[in-house]
Amino acid sequence: MKINPEKAIIEELALQLLVSARTAPKARGQDDLVLALITEKEEMEKIAQEMEKIAERGDAFKFFKRDADNLRNSEALILISLDFKRPVGVNCGACGFTCETILKEERQVLDYEGPVCAMRLIDLGIAIGSAVSKAKDLCIDNRVMYTIGVAVKKLGLMPGQVILGIPLSIKGKNIYFDRKF
Numbered sequence: 001m002k003i004n005p006e007k008a009i010i011e012e013l014a015l016q017l018l019v020s021a022r023t024a025p026k027a028r029g030q031d032d033l034v035l036a037l038i039t040e041k042e043e044m045e046k047i048a049q050e051m052e053k054i055a056e057r058g059d060a061f062k063f064f065k066r067d068a069d070n071l072r073n074s075e076a077l078i079l080i081s082l083d084f085k086r087p088v089g090v091n092c093g094a095c096g097f098t099c100e101t102i103l104k105e106e107r108q109v110l111d112y113e114g115p116v117c118a119m120r121l122i123d124l125g126i127a128i129g130s131a132v133s134k135a136k137d138l139c140i141d142n143r144v145m146y147t148i149g150v151a152v153k154k155l156g157l158m159p160g161q162v163i164l165g166i167p168l169s170i171k172g173k174n175i176y177f178d179r180k181f
Contacts, residue, residue: 006170010075011039013138014168017131021080024130027088027119033127036079036158047165048072050151066179067147073175074167078131079152081160082124087117094118111150113161121162128164141169143176 002008018035026033038044051068055061071077087099095102095115108114128144135142148165152158169175 007075010140010168010170011037013140014039014076014078016138017078017134017140017166017168020134021078021127021131024123024127026123026126030086030088031123032083032085032120033124034079034081034083034158034160036081038077038079039075044071044074044077047077047148047151047155047157050155051147054147054150054154064147064151067145070143070145070175070179071148071165071167073171074169076168077148078166078168079149079158079163080124080127080131080166081149081152081158081163082116082120083160084116084120084162088119090119092118111146112153112163116161124162124164128166131166135166135168141171141174141176142166 014037018037021033021035022031048068048071051064051071055064055068087102089099091098095118097105097115102115102117105115132142132144143166145165145167148167149163152165153160153163167176
């Protein structure tokens, strides 16, 4: 007999979410996204510890601690980043620059780096939406977290100017619901 065998399939299901993100539409069919999957508790703990350090910035950042606890209680973590190398080339102006000048602008490095092409950020958002939609179809509880991406960026675990994390949970109750600070 296998007790709670559904947790054994989390990696396979998470890979399906990554396929959804990868195949999501991208501006001009150009893909500047980097995808990652973490299932090892030690790696997730390292990220959670970094999130707790960030929470020490003050009251406005205490939600990083709450999210670190969520990460610790998750079975897997998907990471999706925008590794911006080239603008789309339509000069929409949403980034505040032209496609010819954005790469020449001085990089501001805070929790994320900018400027980045707004169209590429939209690509990131569509990919995130595709991944969490697939998670819903597969009945996997999840939450898109800026906090995880900030910690991953600070730790230098993957390339990208903007990184978002999607922790995944298979439990009797959604651990990302009813969250408190």
